[in-house]
Amino acid sequence: MSGLVSLDTARKAPAIALTGLTKTYAGGVRALDDVSLTVAHGTFLAVMGPSGSGKSTLMHCAAGLDAPTEGSVRIDGHEIAGMNEARRTELRRERVGFVFQAYNLIPSLSVEDNITLPLRLAGRRPDREWLHTLVARVGLADRLRHRPAELSGGQQQRAAVVRALVTRPAVVFADEPTGALDLRSAHQVLDLLRDLVDDLGQTVVMVTHDPAAAARAHQALVMADGRVVESLTSPTAPQLADRLVALGER
Ligand code: ADP
Ligand code: MG
Numbered sequence: 001m002s003g004l005v006s007l008d009t010a011r012k013a014p015a016i017a018l019t020g021l022t023k024t025y026a027g028g029v030r031a032l033d034d035v036s037l038t039v040a041h042g043t044f045l046a047v048m049g050p051s052g053s054g055k056s057t058l059m060h061c062a063a064g065l066d067a068p069t070e071g072s073v074r075i076d077g078h079e080i081a082g083m084n085e086a087r088r089t090e091l092r093r094e095r096v097g098f099v100f101q102a103y104n105l106i107p108s109l110s111v112e113d114n115i116t117l118p119l120r121l122a123g124r125r126p127d128r129e130w131l132h133t134l135v136a137r138v139g140l141a142d143r144l145r146h147r148p149a150e151l152s153g154g155q156q157q158r159a160a161v162v163r164a165l166v167t168r169p170a171v172v173f174a175d176e177p178t179g180a181l182d183l184r185s186a187h188q189v190l191d192l193l194r195d196l197v198d199d200l201g202q203t204v205v206m207v208t209h210d211p212a213a214a215a216r217a218h219q220a221l222v223m224a225d226g227r228v229v230e231s232l233t234s235p236t237a238p239q240l241a242d243r244l245v246a247l248g249e250r
Contacts, residue, residue, distance in 0.1 A: 013077030014038040015171045015203040016062050021071035023057050023226075031057040032068065033226035039171065042201040044194060046214035048240060049223030050247055055207045056175065058223065062205065063096050063173045064088045076170035093122040097164030099174040103156045105148040105163075112144040115163045122167060134162045138192060154185025161192055165202065172196075174206040178213050190216045211240035222247070 016039040023032040031054045039045050047055050060066040061073055064080045067088070073080045076095050080088055097118070105114045115135070116126045135141050138158040140151075148156050157177060164172045174193065178186035194216050196202040206217060214220045215237040222230040222243050230243060 013074060015041045015043075015076060016205070017072070017074040018058075018062060019072040021058075021061060021068050021073065023054075023061060023066070024069045031226050032061065034071075035226070035228055036071075037221070037228060037231075039203060039205060041170070041203050042197060043219060044197040044204045044217040045206070046217035046220040046235070047205065047207045047223065048209065048211070048214050048220055048244065049229075050244065051209075053223040053247075054226040055223055057226075059173055059175060059205065059207050063098070063171075064092045093118065094167065095170040097167065097169040097172040099157070099160050099164050099172065099177045101176040101179040103148070103153075103160045103180075105156055105160060107148055110145050110147060111140060111151065111159050114148065115144075115159060115166055118163060118167050124167070126166070130168070131162075131166065134165055137195075138162055152185065153181050154188055157181060157185065157189050158192060161189065161196075165196065171203040171205060174204060176208055177206060178208070178210065186213070209244075211237040211244065214240050 019036050021032050021035040022030065024030050035058065047058060049055050057066070061068045064073070064075060068081065071081070075091060078091055080091060083091065106117070109117070115131070119126050135144065138161065140155060140159055140162070143151060143155065148159070151159065177193070178189055181189060190213055193204050193206065197204055206213070208214050215235055218234065220232045220235040220240060221228050224247050232239060
């Protein structure tokens with residue numbers, strides 16, 4: 001069946017492949033300096049580093065939100081260099097999910113309408129079974145008709161995680177997803193992200209400055225001055241804290 005063949009072919013490419021990525025902003029700031037890395041499907045990758053080290057720029061380029069100055073970005077095998085804004089937007093809608101620190105749910109929409117919004121934007125129908133699986137998994141089955149303001153911060157962020165997953169993206173990017181949460185809610189969201197990777201094979205790239213959060217990932221990159229200066233497998237929080245302190249003291 002040709003459908004299966006093409007899916008198989010697409011899955012041979014890593015979720016993300018960056019080669020020689022450089023981003024220079026107007027004014028000459030080199031936010032990324034020749035970064036190359038691949039993110040295999042089904043991995044949980046944390047990106048750490050001091051403020052200004054290029055984490056957000058890396059995420060924006062890898063997610064197709066911004067175009068690099070030089071180098072190649074492949075999302076699920078699709079090269080975005082040279083794509084215009086409209087094609088990049090289309091690729092993002094199809095293959096990328098986002099979770100932000102501030103949840104970014106639309107206040108006037110119900111939880112369910114927030115969650116299914118990415119599908120409607122992509123002109124796709126909700127897969128009810130998938131939706132219910134996700135919603136039950138995050139404990140929001142009885143909250144679908146509520147407005148975001150009627151949920152706790154942790155519940156809102158779990159709704160945002162479901163929203164990011166509803167299109168079955170190749171990769172979910174999370175930018176400081178626990179930054180606004182109390183410790184207990186932060187743990188729940190990190191447990192959720194980790195389970196999605198371990199149980200569903202979801203790929204997650206998370207930017208965080210919290211070593212304890214990054215320690216939940218399979219792998220952590222440490223950035224400094226627009227470069228990846230370290231890559232740690234099964235990182236521990238003390239190990240990561242130590243690396244960050246050392247970078248701060250240079
Ligand atoms: P981080 O997320 O690690 O704090 P960023 O990727 O936001 O780092 O920024 C990396 C560098 O690029 C910093 O020096 C920052 O000031 C600069 N920078 C980021 N965005 C812009 C922009 N839109 N225009 C100019 N410089 C920028
Ligand atoms: Mg940033």
